[in-house]
Amino acid sequence: MSFLMTICTLVVNVLCSPLHLIHAVGLYQIYKRFFPSYLYRITEGYNKIMCDPKKELFRSLPEFNKPGGQLTILEIGCGTGANFEFFPPGCKVICTDPNRHFQRYLKKSMDQNDHLTYERFVVSSGEDMGSVEDESIDVVVCTLVLCSVNDVPQTLREVQRILRPGGAFFFIEHVAAKASTWAHFFQHVFQPAWYYVLDGCEVTRETWKHVEAAGFSELKLRHIEAPFMFMVKPHIIGYAIK
Numbered sequence: 555m556s557f558l559m560t561i562c563t564l565v566v567n568v569l570c571s572p573l574h575l576i577h578a579v580g581l582y583q584i585y586k587r588f589f590p591s592y593l594y595r596i597t598e599g600y601n602k603i604m605c606d607p608k609k610e611l612f613r614s615l616p617e618f619n620k621p622g623g624q625l626t627i628l629e630i631g632c633g634t635g636a637n638f639e640f641f642p643p644g645c646k647v648i649c650t651d652p653n654r655h656f657q658r659y660l661k662k663s664m665d666q667n668d669h670l671t672y673e674r675f676v677v678s679s680g681e682d683m684g685s686v687e688d689e690s691i692d693v694v695v696c697t698l699v700l701c702s703v704n705d706v707p708q709t710l711r712e713v714q715r716i717l718r719p720g721g722a723f724f725f726i727e728h729v730a731a732k733a734s735t736w737a738h739f740f741q742h743v744f745q746p747a748w749y750y751v752l753d754g755c756e757v758t759r760e761t762w763k764h765v766e767a768a769g770f771s772e773l774k775l776r777h778i779e780a781p782f783m784f785m786v787k788p789h790i791i792g793y794a795i796k
């Protein structure tokens with residue numbers, strides 16, 4: 555199976571060579587302008603399907619508030635603001651994303667979710683959130699982002715840096731399917747094309763290994779089969795406490 559997978563992946567890579575070229579000369583950046591409107595449309599469907607797991611996960615958010623304080627949530631790769639509706643009333647939200655073109659859609663989500671206080675939108679990658687002070691955040695939220703960051707361990711180090719002791723990292727991520735399954739096979743074969751359609755998304759990442767190795771004091775992580783097509787069916791969901 556592994557030989558067949560290598561050959562098929564090679565064929566898809568060859569078919570994608572015009573896209574590799576566009577990427578190599580920097581023209582793929584233009585897609586960053588259009589990706590937010592595409593994501594805005596697919597987010598509604600994703601949230602409908604994942605409504606119950608999201609509600610269940612984010613129900614634990616208030617546990618990480620300081621006594622008498624206002625819960626401060628920082629979202630990495632916030633995109634269009636798909637998670638705002640699941641955050642508890644009254645919390646303060648700092649949004650970050652490297653793609654500034656999300657701002658228009660973010661504003662829409664903020665207007666629709668006026669139960670939250672929005673502090674600011676920071677244009678930054680998860681690997682470098684330098685403008686956020688050490689140990690200043692109660693909760694970091696990250697959904698469908700670790701598949702796209704350039705450096706997962708560095709992003710998790712940044713999460714650890716900005717979280718206060720006892721703060722938590724909440725995540726929902728699609729991940730690589732089990733080895734020797736057809737889902738694993740097709741994830742690898744279609745990955746080269748998928749990368750361009752979904753703005754740098756890699757479906758073959760074993761992200762749970764990085765979360766497990768990140769040195770959190772407590773980790774609640776579940777593997778689930780989300781009701782989506784095979785490429786993004788395996789998910790991990792949970793939270794980790796600093």
Ligand SMILES: C[S@@+](CC[C@H](N)C(=O)[O-])C[C@H]1O[C@@H](n2cnc3c(N)ncnc32)[C@H](O)[C@@H]1O
Nearest residue numbers: 631632633636653679680697698699702703704
């Ligand atoms: C599939 S979207 C998910 C958006 C949102 N979190 C959600 O659940 O709908 C992936 C997001 O990750 C962002 N992203 C890509 N590279 C990133 C990086 N290095 N650091 C942080 N976010 C990144 C993208 O701009 C995009 O907003």
